[in-house]
Amino acid sequence: MKGPMLVPVIVALTVGTAASQELPARDTLIARAKSLELDTPYVPPPGDPLAHHASGFAKIMCSAVFITGLAPDFAAENVGYFTSPYEERTKVGKPVVDRANRTVAVTLPSGVTRTAKHLGSQGCVTFPLGKSSVNFTPVPVKSALPVPSTQLWPMGELLPEGLLPAAIDAAKLKQAVNAAFEPAQGMTAAFVVTWRGRLVAERYGEGLSARTPLEGWSMGKSLTATLMGILIKQGVYELSQPAPIPEWQTAGDPRAKIRIADIMHMSSGLRIKAPQDPDYDPSGPYPDHLYLYTGGVDSFHYAATRPLQWPPNTVGRYHNTDPVLINYLIRLAVEKRGEDYLSFPQRALFDKLGIRTMVMETDPFGNFLTQGYELGSGRDWARLGNLYLQDGVWNGERILPEGYAKFVSTLAPAWEADKRPIYGGFFWINGDGTFPVPRDAYYMSGAGGQTTLIVPSHDLVVVRMGHYKGAGPGTASLRKALALLMQAVPKRN
Numbered sequence: 001m002k003g004p005m006l007v008p009v010i011v012a013l014t015v016g017t018a019a020s021q022e023l024p025a026r027d028t029l030i031a032r033a034k035s036l037e038l039d040t041p042y043v044p045p046p047g048d049p050l051a052h053h054a055s056g057f058a059k060i061m062c063s064a065v066f067i068t069g070l071a072p073d074f075a076a077e078n079v080g081y082f083t084s085p086y087e088e089r090t091k092v093g094k095p096v097v098d099r100a101n102r103t104v105a106v107t108l109p110s111g112v113t114r115t116a117k118h119l120g121s122q123g124c125v126t127f128p129l130g131k132s133s134v135n136f137t138p139v140p141v142k143s144a145l146p147v148p149s150t151q152l153w154p155m156g157e158l159l160p161e162g163l164l165p166a167a168i169d170a171a172k173l174k175q176a177v178n179a180a181f182e183p184a185q186g187m188t189a190a191f192v193v194t195w196r197g198r199l200v201a202e203r204y205g206e207g208l209s210a211r212t213p214l215e216g217w218s219m220g221k222s223l224t225a226t227l228m229g230i231l232i233k234q235g236v237y238e239l240s241q242p243a244p245i246p247e248w249q250t251a252g253d254p255r256a257k258i259r260i261a262d263i264m265h266m267s268s269g270l271r272i273k274a275p276q277d278p279d280y281d282p283s284g285p286y287p288d289h290l291y292l293y294t295g296g297v298d299s300f301h302y303a304a305t306r307p308l309q310w311p312p313n314t315v316g317r318y319h320n321t322d323p324v325l326i327n328y329l330i331r332l333a334v335e336k337r338g339e340d341y342l343s344f345p346q347r348a349l350f351d352k353l354g355i356r357t358m359v360m361e362t363d364p365f366g367n368f369l370t371q372g373y374e375l376g377s378g379r380d381w382a383r384l385g386n387l388y389l390q391d392g393v394w395n396g397e398r399i400l401p402e403g404y405a406k407f408v409s410t411l412a413p414a415w416e417a418d419k420r421p422i423y424g425g426f427f428w429i430n431g432d433g434t435f436p437v438p439r440d441a442y443y444m445s446g447a448g449g450q451t452t453l454i455v456p457s458h459d460l461v462v463v464r465m466g467h468y469k470g471a472g473p474g475t476a477s478l479r480k481a482l483a484l485l486m487q488a489v490p491k492r493n
Contacts, residue, residue, distance in 0.1 A: 056083025187470025217446030
């Protein structure tokens with residue numbers, strides 16, 4: 001039995017993927033970066049890579065079982081490959097799920113065990129090596145919102161009865177929903193469509209619902225951008241100011257010139273290794289990009305102590321140091337004014353939008369790891385997408401600064417210099433036609449095919465979430481669904 005749906009699904013239609021404009025060759029990207037590189041050392045992350053993979057595996061399993069509610073065997077086979085690659089799972093013991101203590105333990109051949117524990121509102125956290133506790137006190141985070149069944153969408157879950165708006169082609173909409181779930185190998189878990197803010201179609205995978213928190217991965221970077229936007233709106237920070245990271249305040253530190261905008265543009269210039277780098281060598285060392293999830297260290301301090309590889313705002317690279325540092329700035333600002341950091345997202349953002357399922361996970365020091373460790377329902381990601389579709393205004397209240405949606409959806413200068421029209425401010429942009437929708441579209445994107453797409457020219461927000469193993473065919477299915485949605489909904493007047 002499939003999960004609930006607003007629109008019955010009857011037929012699939014094959015649609016070719018959009019042709020992307022030609023991007024620069026890998027060698028060209030590497031050569032340009034080399035020409036700008038600074039003479040600074042690279043120090044790889046410490047520790048055994050397999051122990052880091054096991055750390056990721058324990059956390060992924062813990063979140064899948066205790067937050068999403070998946071069966072352990074299904075989760076071990078199908079979710080969360082990013083910090084625990086599928087092939088690495090065969091090298092460690094079968095995860096041991098302790099439901100009474102809400103832990104998952106993974107043991108290495110050496111006998112070393114990595115354990116993740118469900119900490120309630122802070123989700124699942126892997127203990128540092130040799131430790132059996134975390135270095136912060138978990139905080140219960142309660143929503144101030146009423147029961148969702150008593151409120152209309154989007155603040156609640158009540159949906160208007162009656163026919164779809166006349167402007168929507170209902171048959172094409174049905175086909176689009178169907179296309180998102182075929183073939184079954186795509187493992188689509190949630191597909192949600194809103195038009196002009198109204199929820200017009202949704203469907204969920206077997207055993208899942210409109211309130212199931214699902215792994216969002218790097219869609220959390222866009223959530224991080226939103227929390228920073230709130231602080232900018234409140235006058236705490238400005239995009240153009242040098243980022244006041246404490247570790248950069250020594251006289252003569254060149255990192256003191258890195259602006260907040262540079263960090264959000266994924267162009268801080270900090271030296272780390274990441275799987276998305278054009279010169280990445282998968283044979284080693286273990287990438288810092290992943291260590292920021294799995295290392296069991298203070299992720300904020302680790303990111304802040306990386307040296308510069310390039311001058312700021314010159315080379316665009318998809319590096320987790322950058323969203324980690326924006327989260328660092330968020331914590332500094334919230335605690336400076338005496339507020340509780342761990343509940344800040346709920347009271348400052350989620351309660352304003354009707355979001356009730358979002359779980360933001362932390363490192364063992366209580367620092368949010370929303371460069372990718374967060375879970376939320378398809379509907380809640382749609383709510384966040386609609387905040388941007390509405391230019392940062394919700395129920396008449398301006399939550400994000402005027403022009404902030406334009407900032408995050410505009411091509412970052414360093415990425416433009418590399419002739420890659422694909423990245424804005426912790427949002428991806430459709431500048432290369434990745435999706436068969438207009439080029440004004442921009443989107444939150446997470447590993448495994450997680451997508452929240454905003455198409456301003458069509459008043460459309462589309463969320464597609466899936467189990468990681470189905471990422472390849474699932475992304476192809478999303479493209480087919482989007483091509484049909486372009487026929488189903490009219491262009492904005």
